[in-house]
Amino acid sequence: MLIDFNNLKINNLDFETDFEKKINFFLEEWFSDSRTVKVQTSGSTGTPKVFEIEKNRMIHSAKMTCNFLGLQEGDTAFLCLPVEYISGKMMIVRSLERKLKLMISEPSLKPLEKLHSETDFCALTPLQVENSLDKIHLIKNLIIGGAAVSESLKKRISGFTTHIYETYGMSETLSHIALKPITPQPEEYFTVFEDVSISTDERGCLKIFAPDLNVEVLQTNDLVEIKNERQFRFLGRVDNVINSGGAKIFPEQLEALVKKEIPNEAVFLGVKDESLGQKLILIIEGEESEDLIKKVLETQFEKNFHKPKEIIFVREIPRTPNGKVNRRELLDLITP
Structure with a gap:
């Protein structure tokens, strides 16, 4: 299924599978009169919860990513992440904001099996990347999130010309606020987006201030080394x-x-x-x-x-x- 956000008419779309129906539900929620949408956390660092996020802040986040990657109106994107979580929702919002053509594929460990042509942008988990190495060359810009990218996986993708990035973020930052290049030229430090400020607390844990995304300073439990005002290296979680x-x-x-x-x-x-x-x-x-x-x-x-x-x-x-x-x-x- 393909959704052209440059010429979107929801009523003309045929949502058949359960996954497509979830996308339809989100689009209806997005175009409703409500200023917010509901987002579920993964529960990886605590009890899973559902909270509401303002739509205008999601748009700001989408612009940050699209600007960083140089995505243009009419470019293509590929969605294969669950839309219950912020990662999948933000792929839709980025497509809405930048008027992308969004290809839809059921989330699975091998989501690129039906991808046969080049696409400008895609987001995958490390496990999905491991099972899609034969198709990665079709993606121009790939962001990997949801878990840390292992050293063995970095080795396996090191020869690709695709621009591949590891992400840093959380539900409270509306997906990621920083990217770290893996290919074609790997870097050790994450680079934060424009209008995002970083610092550390007395423990050495990262503090994030992104007023367009969250009015509060976000205190993380991530131990980091700050290189400069826009770059940092992740060391580990303090609770680990x-x-x-x-x-x-x-x-x-x-x-x-x-x-x-x-x-x-x-x-x-x-x-x-x-x-x-x-x-x-x-x-x-x-x-x-x-x-x-x-x-x-x-x-x-x-x-x-x-x-x-x-x-x-x-x-x-x-x-x-x-x-x-x-x-x-x-x-x-x-x-x-």
Whole structure:
């Protein structure tokens, strides 16, 4: 299905599938007299909730992304994300704001199977990218969100000429407020959009002020290193920090390091330990493998205490509906 937002007549559109009907419901909500629309959070960092967002703020967010990527009226976009969440809703709003031609595909792990021609813009989760490598070359501008992009995936997409970006944002920032290039020229730091200010609190956690998106200063639990007024590097979530024997360990950094050596999903957790407080363990998704264990133990960790005290293999690592690793559920899974 294709929706031309330069010549939109909702009544003439034939919404057949459940996914298309959800899009229709959102469009009806968007064109209603209400100043707001309802958005559901993923629940990856807390209890899932539904809250209302002002439409004019969503338009500001859409303009930021479209301007950053240089999208023009009449360009094409491809939607294959759930429209219950801000990620899918914002793909529609960007198409509305910039009058794009929006192609619709049911959200799945292989959403690009039916894509046979070039498109100017698409948003995917890392899992969707992993299952769509044979079609990525058809996308001119690709943003990846919903979860961190693993080092192994970065390697697999490094040869593409497509402009691929990792996103930084949350529901409260109306999708992302910063992008980090992965290809064709990778960068270490996220670059924030125009009219977005960043700073840190006493913990070193990122504070965001984007008055066009949210009237309040948004306090995150993300530990960052700020390079300049427009760039920052993500270190990890403060609530994921592992305190082992008095040493603070950032699991996201260790995961990025290990994933340069192994192709499997890998998650570092801290489990209760009488002597250390928390014992550092590594969970690897897949069948137990001595070769994988050897590669992990041969990894050049910066500190000796960064090496996991134990390595556990699980068939499948639990994830939230939009693909993020569910650390709380994983911890429950591997502890009695």
